[in-house]
Amino acid sequence: MATASSSTSSSRPLKIGIIGFGTFGQFLSKTMIKQGHTITATSRSDHSQLCSHLGISFYREIDGFLEAENDVIMLCTSILSLPEVVKSIPFHRLKRPALFVDVLSVKEYPKQVLLQVLPPELDILCTHPMFGPDSGRDGWKDLIFVYDRVRIRDEIVCSSFLQIFATEGCKMLEMSCEEHDKLAARSQFLTHIICRTLSEMAIESTSIDTKNFQTLVKLTESTTNNSFDLFCGLFIHNRFAKEELKNLEVALEKVKQKLHDRMNEELGPSVSRI
Amino acid sequence: MATASSSTSSSRPLKIGIIGFGTFGQFLSKTMIKQGHTITATSRSDHSQLCSHLGISFYREIDGFLEAENDVIMLCTSILSLPEVVKSIPFHRLKRPALFVDVLSVKEYPKQVLLQVLPPELDILCTHPMFGPDSGRDGWKDLIFVYDRVRIRDEIVCSSFLQIFATEGCKMLEMSCEEHDKLAARSQFLTHIICRTLSEMAIESTSIDTKNFQTLVKLTESTTNNSFDLFCGLFIHNRFAKEELKNLEVALEKVKQKLHDRMNEELGPSVSRI
Ligand SMILES: NC(=O)c1ccc[n+]([C@@H]2O[C@H](COP(=O)([O-])OP(=O)(O)OC[C@H]3O[C@@H](n4cnc5c(N)ncnc54)[C@H](OP(=O)(O)O)[C@@H]3O)[C@@H](O)[C@H]2O)c1
Numbered sequence: 001m002a003t004a005s006s007s008t009s010s011s012r013p014l015k016i017g018i019i020g021f022g023t024f025g026q027f028l029s030k031t032m033i034k035q036g037h038t039i040t041a042t043s044r045s046d047h048s049q050l051c052s053h054l055g056i057s058f059y060r061e062i063d064g065f066l067e068a069e070n071d072v073i074m075l076c077t078s079i080l081s082l083p084e085v086v087k088s089i090p091f092h093r094l095k096r097p098a099l100f101v102d103v104l105s106v107k108e109y110p111k112q113v114l115l116q117v118l119p120p121e122l123d124i125l126c127t128h129p130m131f132g133p134d135s136g137r138d139g140w141k142d143l144i145f146v147y148d149r150v151r152i153r154d155e156i157v158c159s160s161f162l163q164i165f166a167t168e169g170c171k172m173l174e175m176s177c178e179e180h181d182k183l184a185a186r187s188q189f190l191t192h193i194i195c196r197t198l199s200e201m202a203i204e205s206t207s208i209d210t211k212n213f214q215t216l217v218k219l220t221e222s223t224t225n226n227s228f229d230l231f232c233g234l235f236i237h238n239r240f241a242k243e244e245l246k247n248l249e250v251a252l253e254k255v256k257q258k259l260h261d262r263m264n265e266e267l268g269p270s271v272s273r274i
Numbered sequence: 275m276a277t278a279s280s281s282t283s284s285s286r287p288l289k290i291g292i293i294g295f296g297t298f299g300q301f302l303s304k305t306m307i308k309q310g311h312t313i314t315a316t317s318r319s320d321h322s323q324l325c326s327h328l329g330i331s332f333y334r335e336i337d338g339f340l341e342a343e344n345d346v347i348m349l350c351t352s353i354l355s356l357p358e359v360v361k362s363i364p365f366h367r368l369k370r371p372a373l374f375v376d377v378l379s380v381k382e383y384p385k386q387v388l389l390q391v392l393p394p395e396l397d398i399l400c401t402h403p404m405f406g407p408d409s410g411r412d413g414w415k416d417l418i419f420v421y422d423r424v425r426i427r428d429e430i431v432c433s434s435f436l437q438i439f440a441t442e443g444c445k446m447l448e449m450s451c452e453e454h455d456k457l458a459a460r461s462q463f464l465t466h467i468i469c470r471t472l473s474e475m476a477i478e479s480t481s482i483d484t485k486n487f488q489t490l491v492k493l494t495e496s497t498t499n500n501s502f503d504l505f506c507g508l509f510i511h512n513r514f515a516k517e518e519l520k521n522l523e524v525a526l527e528k529v530k531q532k533l534h535d536r537m538n539e540e541l542g543p544s545v546s547r548i
C-alpha cells in the first residue's frame with residue numbers, strides 16, 4: 001500500500017483521531033487509511049460496526065479515545081454542535097499535545113471557538129476541504145483544500161497532515177478564515193440557498209426538460225444530499241451569509257421589476273398589474 | 275448529402291421560408307440545409323451576407339419572400355414581436371397555401387395569435403424545439419421537440435417537416451400548447467429567472483469554488499446567453515410563469531424562515547434578529 005510518507009520528506013504516517021464520525025468523517029477516513037495512517041474515532045452515535053469493517057478503533061467513551069496517543073485530533077462534527085463537543089473534551093486525558101484540526105464548512109467560527117476553549121499547548125489548524133462524498137467520488141484531484149495555520153508549533157505533524165490532501169492532488173490554498181468565509185458565502189452558501197429553495201418548491205424532472213433545467217435538478221439533488229444541519233451552519237455561523245441572502249433577495253426583486261416594467265411597455269399598465 | 279426524405283416514406287425535401295433570421299433561425303437553418311431542404315429567409319435586419327455564405331436566398335422585402343412558393347413558413351421571430359410580424363404579412367401574395375410553423379418558447383400565445391390572424395386556408399403547426407445553439411451544439415440527438423398540430427390538412431408537408439427533427443434523433447412529443455406552457459414555466463422559465471437573478475448579483479468564479487458552484491456559474495452563463503427579449507417573452511406570454519415566480523418567492527421566504535427559526539433556537543432570539 002502506498003503511503004503519503006513516501007512521497008515527501010516532510011510527511012510521516014500519522015495516528016489520527018476523528019471526533020464526529022458522520023458522513024464526512026467517514027468519507028475522509030477512507031482515503032487516510034488507504035494512505036497508511038492509523039485511525040481511531042469517537043462520535044455521539046455508535047458507529048462501531050462500520051468502524052470495525054474499515055479497520056478503525058471506535059471508542060464509545062471519549063476518555064479511551066483521548067488516551068490513544070493520537071498525533072492529530074480531527075473535528076468532523078456538525079457546525080452547530082462544535083462548541084458543545086469541544087467544551088466536553090477532558091483535555092487532561094491527552095497523553096501528549098496533539099494537533100487539533102477542524103474541517104467545518106465555515107472558518108471564522110471554529111477558529112474562535114478553538115482559540116477560546118483549547119488549552120494553549122495544543123496546536124490548531126483550521127481547514128475546509130471544498131468537496132464531499134459526491135464531488136470527491138472519483139478522487140480528490142484538482143479539488144480545493146483551504147487551510148489557515150492558526151497556531152502551529154509542531155511543523156512536522158502539521159505538514160504531514162496537509163500532505164494527505166496534497167498527495168491526492170488537491171489544490172492547497174492557504175487563506176485566512178475571514179477571506180474563506182467571505183468567498184464561501186458568495187459561492188457555496190449561495191448554491192445551497194438556491195437548491196434548498198428549489199427543493200422547497202419540490203421541482204422535479206418534467207417530460208420536456210431543457211438540458212439546463214436537467215442540470216439544475218441534479219444540482220439540487222446533490223446539494224440537498226448534505227444535512228440540513230450543515231446548511232443551517234453555513235448560514236448561522238458565517239457572518240457574510242446574511243448579506244448574500246439579502247443580495248439574492250434584492251437581485252430577484254430587481255429582475256422581477258425589470259419583467260414588470262417590460263410587461264407594462266408591451267401590454268400597458270392595466271393588463272400587467274396582476 | 276443525406277436527405278431527410280430518404281429515411282421515411284412520408285417525408286420529402288421542402289422549400290422552407292424563415293421569417294426572423296436571428297440566432298435561432300440561423301441555428302435551425304444549418305441542419306435543414308444539411309438535410310437537403312431549400313431555405314429562403316427574411317428578417318427585420320439585413321442578414322443577406324450571412325445568408326449568401328449559407329446558400330440561403332435572403333429577401334429584404336417580404337413580398338418577394340412570399341412569392342418564393344414555400345411549402346413551409348417558419349416563424350423564428352422573438353416572442354414579443356410575433357403579433358406585429360404576423361399582422362404585417364401580406365398573405366394575398368402567397369402563391370399557394372403553406373404550412374405556418376412557429377418555434378416560440380411559449381405555446382398558447384402563438385397558437386392564439388396565428389388562429390386569429392392567419393387566413394383559414396393556411397395550416398398551423400405550433401412547435402418548441404427545447405434546445406438551442408448551446409445545448410444543440412453537438413447534434414440534436416435525444417433533445418426534445420414539442421409540437422401541437424393546431425390546424426393540419428396537408429399531412430405530407432406536416433410530416434415532412436416533423437421528420438427533419440425526428441431524423442436528427444429528437445424525442446418527438448405531441449402535446450397541447452397549454453400543457454407545454456404549464457411544464458415549461460416550472461422548468462425552463464424557472465431556470466431563466468434563477469440565472470438572471472444570479473447574473474444580476476454578478477456572481478463569478480472564486481478561488482475556492484465547489485464543483486456545484488462551478489456548475490451554477492456555467493449554467494448562468496449559458497442561460498443568459500439567450501436574449502433578454504426571450505426571457506421577457508417567457509414571462510409575459512406564458513400565463514403560468516407568474517405563478518411560478520410567486521412560488522419561487524414563497525419558497526425562498528420559507529427557507530429563510532426556517533433558517534431564522536433555527537438561528538433563534540441556537541442563539542436565542544435577541545442575537546438572531548439582525
Ligand atoms: N459533507 C460534506 O460534503 C462536507 C464537506 C466539507 C466539510 N464538511 C464539514 O464536515 C462536518 C461534518 O459534516 P457531515 O456532512 O458529516 O454532516 P453534519 O450534519 O454537518 O455533521 C454530522 C456529524 O456531526 C455530529 N453531530 C451532530 N450533532 C451533534 C451533537 N449535538 N453532538 C455531537 N455530535 C453531533 C454527528 O455525529 P453522529 O454521527 O455520531 O450522530 C456527525 O458526526 C461539518 O462541520 C461540515 O461542515 C462537510
Ligand SMILES: NC(=O)c1ccc[n+]([C@@H]2O[C@H](COP(=O)([O-])OP(=O)(O)OC[C@H]3O[C@@H](n4cnc5c(N)ncnc54)[C@H](OP(=O)(O)O)[C@@H]3O)[C@@H](O)[C@H]2O)c1
Binds near residue numbers: 293298358503504
Ligand atoms: N435561442 C434558443 O435557444 C431558442 C430555442 C427554442 C426556441 N426559440 C425561439 O426562437 C425565437 C427566436 O429566438 P432567438 O434566440 O433568435 O432570439 P429572440 O431575441 O427571441 O428573437 C430574435 C429574432 O426576433 C426578431 N425580432 C426581434 N424584434 C423584432 C421586431 N420588433 N420586429 C421584427 N423582428 C424582430 C429578430 O430579427 P432581426 O435578427 O432581423 O433583428 C430575430 O430574428 C424566439 O421566439 C424564441 O423563443 C429560441
